[in-house]
Amino acid sequence: MTDNLFSSLKLPQSMLDNLADLGYKTMTPIQAQSLPHALDGKDLIAKAKTGSGKTAAFAIGLLLRIKQRDFGTQALILCPTRELSSQVAKELRRLARFQSNLKVVTLCGGQPIGPQIGSLAHGAHIVVGTPGRIQDHLRKGTLNLERCHTLVLDEADRMLDMGFNEQINKVADYTPSKRQTLLFSATYPDNILKLSKNLQRDPVEISVDAVHDQGKIEELFYCLDGVDKPSGLTKLLARHPASSIVLFCNTKAQCSDIEEYLRNLGYFAKALHGDLDQRERDQVLVQFANRSCTILIATDVAARGLDISDLELVINYDLPRDPEIYVHRIGRTGRADKQGTAVSLYKPSELYKLDAISEYQNKAPVCFSIPELEVVHAEAPQPSMRTLAILAGRRDKIRPGDILGALTGDAGIPGSDVGKIDVTDYNTYVAVKRSEARKAHSRLIEGKIKGRRFKVRML
Template sequence: MTDNAFSTLNLPAAQLDNLQQLGYQAMTSIQQQSLPLVLEGKDLIAKAKTGSGKTAAFAIGMLTNINPRDFGAQALVLCPTRELSTQVATEIRRLARYQQNIKVVVLCGGQSIGPQIGSLEHGAHIIVGTPGRIKDHLRKKTLSLARINTLVLDEADRMLDMGFYEDMEIIIGETPEQRQTLLFSATYPKKIKSLSAAFQREPVEVTVESIHSNAHIKQALYITSKDNKLYGLERILANYDVQSAVIFCNTIKVVKEVCEYLCQQGFSAKALHGDLEQRDRDQILVQFSHRSCSLLVATDVAARGLDIDDLEAVINFDLPRDPEIYIHRIGRTGRAGKEGLALAVFSDSEKYKVDAIAEYQAMPLDFEAIETLNSDKDAITEPPMVSLCIGGGRKEKVRPGDILGALTGDAGIQGKAVGKITVLDHVAYVAIERDVARQALKRLEQGKIKGRKFKVRRLR
């Protein structure tokens, strides 16, 4: 038995069996360091990024403290975004399968509050959600946190960046003082230290090395004047022939300016920021993951929950003040042993940020003048796919196989022309190769899915 086997932990046999069935082979570094402490009931500050296995690191321990016969809320997980809340709740439900009737309720904005109130009336063991909406439920007295024994602050740094400190303060004030508080954060700014000091008791600190190997990521930085940055970005895109990239900016204002400029130049670009309605945000993320949009211009906060396995490049249009955020950004490319590309354009006034990043990485960061790049290439190619939107989703019992069948059955389009299929609650999206998109749209408009007619439109 290895020392990173789950069987080394004091867990019920049914829980260990469930972990095995779910394919949890061995503990990740964050699980190995955190779980023994969580099971001992200690407060924890864990520095770990998305993808490190942190959900299981708090959920496995949290579930051992749940009494299934008590339908009051016993655990609360606060997350910065609806996407992360949904991901976390899905994973907790999987991990909770070894016990019967563990109810997990998601409370987030962007969705109507009525059905949430209905769910809470039937009782819930675990609440997962965003601070704003949980505060709404507390105000309406539709949620009680008086019996919470485990509180988890997931991606606490992002919640602070989004201005949730006061909401978190109000929410935590409604929980019992005798509780376990687990704080997870990808970065560790001063604000996290003060958050911990205010709400934790003698927390144990655990760190999982978040600096990824640079072996698979090529970093290239280009200096230019402040007024020339947009042209510099265009030149980078042309020179590197980037087909799919996330472009990071520090503010919503700059995101909008950059996206508008790229669209004017003929690029396929979408802006992702906190001012968007949830529906629009979902649609943009789908188009990017479907490869029917090439460039995603985003703030750090908006890019949370963005899970693209095969991201060709990350481009920093604005360098962040915190070097750790730069590392976090570029870590989205070059995953699973693939080659990644991290590019940046910066002005003289940002040179101090380059120096700080180089110091943090403990390796020099070379840069060149933007003029050294070849400006003759034509950068603009259309995205390879087109996304079609279907007016029916999970709640209408639509499954990916139904959509694929409707497109490819009896003299339909070839299966290889169909890309990713994403099914949400009341809507579904399918990626189609550009040259057969019109044919696919016509087929779905004229045909049926599961014997029913659904509205279909092409996303622009």
């Protein structure tokens, strides 16, 4: 259908060319429904989940309204977590490649405020961040939103769940009343509608219920029936071997316990939770995304906003109480025309949760008993890659090409053995084939990157 093509919208050719280069061909449902209204300057309240393409749905119109010669903040995007803020900022920079000299600044808690103040002193066209830290900058006078024409609330329901209602309203008070407000939420509870009423003018309501084709996801439920949960998990992992797994727990403490349990069994597992500082969180996410870690263990809050490509398996170690959260969890697999698998553990006393999920999805669950599983013992799979951390980043003018050149040039590592390269402000992470990791590490330590020596360690 031609009306689902980005070229059907009134967009500059330079933007269309950039979208094509980025692999944006046809619009996703949320983009097709949102963009015409967003481009008309209307307020939106849109129901859409992670992976639906909502970043482009709000970013394309926003970018077209940016005046590059004006270094005042013209757009503000509020997100619930640092991870989502970083992902949104990264995608914004990609989508903005058709423009030159457009500055996107990320402002999140858990990071030093000094460098953020320094970045803002030189101006920022777009600011992305968490409500608490944005409010800190507004109080200090280091952020001015008088010229902000677009306010975006991304994953608004999660921000309200995390207690940010008051901060969101106070931040909005610093923006002009004649602004465009775009609100994106995975669910529509009453408090979202109240927030919309406070901040928006005659918003267009858009709802995209499904972000994945359930036919692409094999859903299996395993009853523990007298078997302890960790043992049941071991059987599941042997029964469903995969190289990329997200395992959901309901509590932070459970995440830490399962991480220790799996690592003792030889699995390359990492937990993502609130006790990690920003550098540690970055390292966990980078290692999982670049295939240096097999299992990511997380709560719903920690995993919110994660968009992992080619995820083979989702495990619900704990079933959620809300069936909508269950559907949101499993929707991280089975994307982009690929098949996925979601497996869940449950106790006989949790049958009511299965009933709720069954009713919500309008289909009967496929159930098995853990004690009846015949599973041949299998060794924990080794990740294909290993991550090297280099103590240098964007602030040192490092680019991915510099790292690739250092590895494939002086170090003599084949380009096919070098994986994903992630450059942050102060650190760079590069995935190298496991068999070449030690060689790459020693060569980088002995050699130079852009004529300089930097500290390098293996994670």
